[in-house]
Amino acid sequence: MSRSDVVVTGLGATTPLGGDVASTWDAMLAGRSGVSALTQEWAEQLPVRIAAQLAVEPSEVLDRVRLRRLDRSEAIAIIAAQQAWADAGLAGSDLDGERLAVSVGSGIGGATTLLAQDDILEASGPRRVSPHTIPMLMPNGPAAWVGLELGAKAGVHSVASACATGAEAIALGLDIIRSGRADVVVAGGTEAVIHPLPIAGFSSMRAMSTRNDDPERASRPWDRGRDGFVLGEGAGIVVLERAEHAAARGARVYARLAGAGITSDAYDIVQPHAEGEGAIRAIAKAIADADIAKRDIVHVNAHATSTPVGDMLEIGGLHKALGDHPVLSATKSMTGHLLGAAGALESIATILAIRDSIVPPTINLDDPEPGLTLDVAAHKARPMEIPAALNNAFGFGGHNVALVFARP
């Protein structure tokens, strides 16, 4: 029996660049930065006082009572999933819930709920701790809420692989459809941890940019002046669908999710493998799984977070696994690093690049590293035919995920 093709029929997102996919994509193509100064009082004492905060607050979309019971990461997962569901033409449809699964993860989860409720515990005692605390902070919360919202009964899954989460959640969706367990999978990632503790933790690792006086230029992948990533928040969700199922209901198809590759480094808990070995294997596996010629994969939305080490390792890996022909983009230069949502948001950018035949820009690449031997669409978007494209996502823990998308 031939393997099912899997296609993307819906997109949803709420990001530092916009409250939906269309506004986010427009901002990306225009090369806008979503990074700004943190003006909150709690930020004053932090070494890092910049972040890419949501363009549209969840309170503008969901009602107050609902938001009381949701961690911010859950609220934005629901918002992005509602958009993707409607975009796929599935709102109000009679899709059998037993053929619908969810695969939505988060890198860190409900940390802000945990910290806020701990404050209440310390100040007022255990009886004042909200009864919603556990469903708000449990790591499967975003997936479970999306499943409830859409009536998914074929399984609700919550991948957690740090900054590879969003991409791995999409890869799991591909597996679920190929295995025949569902016809439709709502997949992606969510993250909302712009809070002093996670910022202090990443800062202590010396992983974050401290370009506090110039927020919009702080995220600068592959630039010699880069000094770490910029924390972002947001959610990205895609609707994956068995191709025959999409065709039968006449759904609009953005792209085909042609293949996925997942590896682990078994090297270090936070450092990437010194030769990018795991990343190279993930890319090679994704290409083999997709059964697409390397020369047709002409664009890569790179993981490129703006950290000194990781950015250049990925370049080496792409050279080895794919060749010297792809045109790269690092959209984190505009969105910041959405951690567990990054791989999902960047998959959306990759899919739209294919659809619109345009590579989004990498901003702030003013002084490229000498080792940047691959072509990057720097500063400006670049129109070009894109038969197929690759999205990379790597995470603390040694997670490597590569996804290949192709024209339907």
Add this chain to the structure above:
Amino acid sequence: MTRDEITTGLAEILEEVAGVNPDDVAEGKSFTDDLDVDSLSMVEVVVAAEEKFGVKIPDNEVQNLKTVGDAVSYIAAQS
């Protein structure tokens, strides 16, 4: 505190916690069946009521508070 004052106070809590329209809150209304207050939200209502009315509502009493009127009677007897 009169029963009406307690009912009004409960209505404020129910609106804050569960989004219940204050106009719907009356002594004969059931928290779960009429006002759609789920079990976790009921916990919040109880804790908020303890604070507002200066009473103690032990967990084993909460199951007896089926209606707004039950809660009003319990609070009125305590305060």
